[in-house]
Amino acid sequence: MASYINNRIxxxxxxxxxxxxxxxxxxxxxxxxxxxxxxxxMTGVNNVQNDLAFSSLAHIRVYNDRPADNTNIAxxxxxxxxxxxxxxxIIKYTDGIKNSNTILDALKSQKxxxxxxxxxxxxxxxxxxxxxxxxxxxxxxxxxENKVFxxxxxxxxxxxxxxxxxxxxxxxxxxxxxxxxxxxxxNLNILTSDGISKNYKVIGLFKTDVASIDKSKAYINIxxxxxxxxxxxxxxxxxxxNIKDYNTTENVINKIPPIIPFKTESWQMANQxxxxxxxxxxxxxxxxxxxxxxxxxxxxxxxxxMTINQKIREIAILKAMGFSGQDVTQIFLTEAVVIGFxxxxxxxxxxxxxxxxxxxxxxxxxxxxxxxxAYKLKDYILAFxxxxxxxxxxxxxxxxxxxxxxxxxxxxx
Amino acid sequence: MQTDVLLKADxxxxxxxxxxxxxxxxxxxxxxxxxxxxxxxxxxxxxxxxLLYVLxxxxxxxxxxxxxxxxxxxxxxxxxxxxxRNEHIGFVFQFxxxxxxxxxxENVMIPALKxxxxxxxxxxxxxxxxxxxxxxHEQALKKANKLSGGQQQRVAIARALINEPSIIMGxxxxxxxxxxxxxxxxxxxxxISKEKGQTxxxxxxxxxxANHCDRIxxxxxxxxxxx
Numbered sequence: 187m188a189s190y191i192n193n194r195i196x197x198x199x200x201x202x203x204x205x206x207x208x209x210x211x212x213x214x215x216x217x218x219x220x221x222x223x224x225x226x227x228m229t230g231v232n233n234v235q236n237d238l239a240f241s242s243l244a245h246i247r248v249y250n251d252r253p254a255d256n257t258n259i260a261x262x263x264x265x266x267x268x269x270x271x272x273x274x275x276i277i278k279y280t281d282g283i284k285n286s287n288t289i290l291d292a293l294k295s296q297k298x299x300x301x302x303x304x305x306x307x308x309x310x311x312x313x314x315x316x317x318x319x320x321x322x323x324x325x326x327x328x329x330x331e332n333k334v335f336x337x338x339x340x341x342x343x344x345x346x347x348x349x350x351x352x353x354x355x356x357x358x359x360x361x362x363x364x365x366x367x368x369x370x371x372x373n374l375n376i377l378t379s380d381g382i383s384k385n386y387k388v389i390g391l392f393k394t395d396v397a398s399i400d401k402s403k404a405y406i407n408i409x410x411x412x413x414x415x416x417x418x419x420x421x422x423x424x425x426x427x428n429i430k431d432y433n434t435t436e437n438v439i440n441k442i443p444p445i446i447p448f449k450t451e452s453w454q455m456a457n458q459x460x461x462x463x464x465x466x467x468x469x470x471x472x473x474x475x476x477x478x479x480x481x482x483x484x485x486x487x488x489x490x491x492m493t494i495n496q497k498i499r500e501i502a503i504l505k506a507m508g509f510s511g512q513d514v515t516q517i518f519l520t521e522a523v524v525i526g527f528x529x530x531x532x533x534x535x536x537x538x539x540x541x542x543x544x545x546x547x548x549x550x551x552x553x554x555x556x557x558x559x560a561y562k563l564k565d566y567i568l569a570f571x572x573x574x575x576x577x578x579x580x581x582x583x584x585x586x587x588x589x590x591x592x593x594x595x596x597x598x599x
Numbered sequence: 600m601q602t603d604v605l606l607k608a609d610x611x612x613x614x615x616x617x618x619x620x621x622x623x624x625x626x627x628x629x630x631x632x633x634x635x636x637x638x639x640x641x642x643x644x645x646x647x648x649x650l651l652y653v654l655x656x657x658x659x660x661x662x663x664x665x666x667x668x669x670x671x672x673x674x675x676x677x678x679x680x681x682x683x684r685n686e687h688i689g690f691v692f693q694f695x696x697x698x699x700x701x702x703x704x705e706n707v708m709i710p711a712l713k714x715x716x717x718x719x720x721x722x723x724x725x726x727x728x729x730x731x732x733x734x735x736h737e738q739a740l741k742k743a744n745k746l747s748g749g750q751q752q753r754v755a756i757a758r759a760l761i762n763e764p765s766i767i768m769g770x771x772x773x774x775x776x777x778x779x780x781x782x783x784x785x786x787x788x789x790x791i792s793k794e795k796g797q798t799x800x801x802x803x804x805x806x807x808x809a810n811h812c813d814r815i816x817x818x819x820x821x822x823x824x825x826x
Contacts, residue, residue, distance in 0.1 A: 190719065191712035194705075195698075202700035503696040506657060507710045507758075508685020510678040594658045597692060597770070598648060 192513055195504075196520040199493070210489040211529035214573055217482030218533025221475040221569040223540045228471035229565065230545075230558030232464050236432070238553075239460050241394045243453050244303075244334055244426030245435050246442075248289070250282055251449035282306070282423040283448060289425065298438050301428040303330035306411035306421065312358075312404065313375040313383075314366040321362060321402030323376060325411020334428045337392070337405070343370050344390020349407050356386035357405040360393045365401070374404075376414070384414055395553035475569075483576035490522055490584040501588050502596035511589035518588055522581020523574070530573035534566055605765055605798050606631040611653055611663035613646075623649045624661070625821040631800065633765075636792040638809035639802045641818035648770060650818065651802050655688060655768050656680045668765055685714050689759030691801075693771035696755065699744035703730065703754045706743050711761045722761075729757040733787060749780035756787055760797075767791070769801035773808055785811065 200207050257274035261267075283289065286304055293302055306325035311318055328350040332338050338346040342360060349355050356374055358366075368374060368388050377383045386406060394400055406414075412421055429438050435452035442450050454461045494501070501514055538561070545559035606629070613624035623646045631637055639647040652658040654665065656672050659680070664673045668687060672680065689710075697706045707726035711717060717725070730736040733753040738746055743754065752772065759767050767788075773781040785808055792799050792813075801812070809815050817825035 189713070189715060191709060191715075194712070195709075198698075198700050499696060500698055503690075503692075503698070504709075505681060506655070506684065506690050506696075508681045508683075508713055510681040512678065513681075513713075594652045597657075597696070598652070 189513075192517050193520060195517050196524065199497070199517070200521055200524060203493075206489060206493065207525065210486050210525045211532070213482040213485035213489075214526055214529025214577060215533040215536055217479045217576070218530050218569050218573045219537035219540055220478045221572065222534060222537025222566055223544065224471050224475050224478075225565045225569070226537075226541045226560050226562070227544065227557070228467050229560035229562060232467055233560055234554065234558040235460065235464060238394075238396060239453070239457065240432070241335060241340065242396060242399050243457065245429050245432045245453055246427040246439060246450060247453075247456065248283070248293075248425040248427065248442075248448050248450050249423060250280060252276060252278055282417070282421055283425065284418065284421055286420045286422040286425065289448075293425070293427065293442070296438065296441060298429045298434070299427055300430055301330065301334040303327050303334045303426050304408065304422040305331070305424040305426060306408055306415070306417070307423045308378055308411060308415060310379075311377040312362065312366055313377055314368055314372070317366045319362060319365055319402070321404065323356075323404050323406055323411065323414075325406050325408040325414075327408050331405075334426055340392040340394050342391045342393050346390065348389055349405065352387075352389055353407050353410040353413070354385075354387055355389035355406070357390045357392055358388055359400045359403045360391050361397070361400040362402060362404065363388070363391055376404075378415060380415070382414060382416075386410075393553075475572075479572055479576050482573075483580040486522060486525065486577050486580040487583060490518060490581050491587075493521075494518060494584050494588045498588075498591060498596055501591050502593035505591070505593040506597065514591070515582075515585045515589040518585035519578070519581050522577050522585065526574050526577025526581075529577070530570045533573060534570060537566075537569070603632050604630050605633045605635075605668060606654065606800075607666040608650075608654060609664045609666075611650065611661055611665070613649055613653060613658070613661040623821050624653070626663070627818075627821070627823055628663075629654075629816070629823065629826075631766075631798055633798060634792055634796040636788060636799045636813040637801070638812040638815045639800065639818065640804070640806070640809045640815055645818040646821040647802050647818045651768060651770055651800065654800065655690070656684055685710060686762055687765050689762070689764040689767040691752070691755050691759050691767065691769040691772040693774040697743035697746075697751055697758075700742065702740050702742055703735065703746060703750075704739040706754055707757045707761055710758060714762050726757070726761060729760055730754070733757050734783075749776055749783070752776055752780065752784060753787075756784065760791065763795070764797065766798045766800060769799070769803075771803060772801055773803065773805055781805065781808065 253276060255276055257271070257276065260269045260271060290302060290304070293299060304327050308323050308325070309320070310323050311320050328347065332346060344357065349357060358368055358374065366374065370388050370390065372388050374386050374388055375383060376386060412419065429435065432453065435454060439450050439452055504514065541559050541561065544557055547557045548555065549557045608627065608629040611624050611627045612622065615621045615623055627650060639651060641647045653661050656665070659677070664671060666672065670683070672683065698709070704723070704726055707729055708722050711722040711725065712719065727736060727739060730739050733756060735750050735753050738750055743751060746754065773784050776784065788799050788801070791797050803809050814826065816823055
């Protein structure tokens with residue numbers, strides 16, 4: 187327990203040379219505010235990145251993958267022979283998921299899942315008079331699609347829910363519409379790879395800000411899509427699943443396989459570049475913040491060291507009067523912790539301020555208006571803890587040195 | 600059983616190892632009685648200050664034994680010695696060594712607050728009385744670094760007295776003072792040793808100061824030559 191007199195001495199030290207105290211605090215303030223700002227900024231960037239990615243990507247996708255490649259089966263049987271096998275082919279016997287209802291029922295019983303939507307995705311040619319563009323049409327479950335992908339957010343013209351009733355309606359991506367000179371209420375012809383052609387009426391446009399999607403995608407009602415390829419009422423090509431926390435896909439997938447014979451793929455597996463980008467940004471943010479905190483810690487260490495060298499006689503006299511080594515450590519550690527605590531609090535406020543200012547800087551790219559920023563309580567608490575720990579360590583080393591001062595050598599000179 | 604002997608040092612041997620091994624104290628033995636006003640004199644390098652710091656319990660690297668108030672202090676832990684000093688020994692140094700950023704009153708209060716046997720209010724009253732005894736109560740709230748040398752030394756004495764220690768040790772307590780202030784400090788020492796029965800051991804160069812003490816211990820080359 188810190189006694190009254192030890193605290194009083196710490197207090198006098200801190201207040202009698204207020205400029206030195208402020209300089210020490212500035213180190214902490216700078217370190218913590220930068221930490222808060224950097225992590226907020228990086229998290230903001232990651233969130234934007236993920237939002238963009240998840241506009242067309244579900245957390246987990248279930249689909250019918252190609253069967254395994256067994257074209258080298260002969261060479262497995264006769265490993266030492268030379269075998270010439272020309273034009274070997276893998277034949278896929280089934281396409282898509284024929285009976286989706288049983289799978290959907292099984293999936294719905296999983297408690298981590300927050301949304302499921304089914305899709306019939308078809309590669310097609312979009313034709314409008316002379317213009318021909320290849321792309322894909324997504325036959326979607328209108329209500330659930332919106333739940334999983336928030337599609338209605340990207341609609342620039344028309345009403346998303348209209349697609350529920352309109353089996354002849356189609357939503358076209360803006361750039362695709364531009365390339366085909368399409369406007370709302372125009373007709374659009376679709377040609378499938380099986381040679382089936384059908385006309386749809388454009389009832390709306392959408393813009394996702396992902397260029398590849400905006401140039402090649404259209405939505406129709408899922409039943410219209412089934413009709414287009416002549417599939418039954420429960421046929422789907424993809425089941426898209428959203429879960430509570432997109433970082434825990436692994437866990438959810440591990441529970442799913444026994445009940446589903448098809449391929450279940452997480453967004454991480456399908457988009458490793460996103461995962462890599464996001465983790466690299468995290469690493470950079472942490473590295474930069476830690477370096478800043480380290481520098482701040484070193485500053486505190488220096489100032490505490492200086493203070494102790496200045497007060498070396500004072501320490502000797504305290505010891506002569508009966509203060510123990512622990513008392514001396516306590517006095518200087520208290521000073522370091524007070525600097526860390528107050529500096530930390532101011533640093534949090536200052537960091538919030540910087541984050542707020544940067545958040546207001548205009549940034550008109552890919553549907554953004556300002557630089558992204560996240561304000562997570564967890565980051566602020568962590569920054570504060572880091573600051574306290576740093577100042578504690580930075581204060582402890584010189585304080586321990588002070589406790590070991592031999593009063594005799596100092597007083598005798 | 601309480602004896603009249605307050606401090607007993609037996610065969611104290613002390614060596615310095617820097618820059619070369621040098622024996623400063625050569626089997627020094629010493630007894631000091633309760634209420635004695637004692638002066639340690641000798642030329643520079645005779646070992647008188649070294650002896651004082653061994654007696655003060657601050658210097659622990661010596662051979663021999665030291666007993667104060669029937670307590671064997673040799674080989675005790677630093678923290679125990681610190682607690683012992685706090686309660687039983689008061690110090691007055693040549694360069695007064697006050698905490699410059701504290702007021703005179705607070706400087707006096709510090710050892711008593713450390714001892715933590717009385718409330719802060721009681722300590723404050725006592726500290727003020729001590730300052731008054733030394734005639735500097737009017738400066739009580741001034742910062743220590745704003746006081747003159749003589750005033751600072753008197754504050755230091757008031758501080759040494761605050762816990763009513765059995766022994767007050769002084770390392771050239773008047774070495775930095777003019778003759779008028781020296782007389783003041785001497786008178787104070789004289790008074791407290793006589794009236795309160797506190798023992799005073801002072802290292803001094805000042806022959807005049809020494810001659811008025813109860814007893815003079817003269818040292819030369821690490822030995823007591825005259826006591």
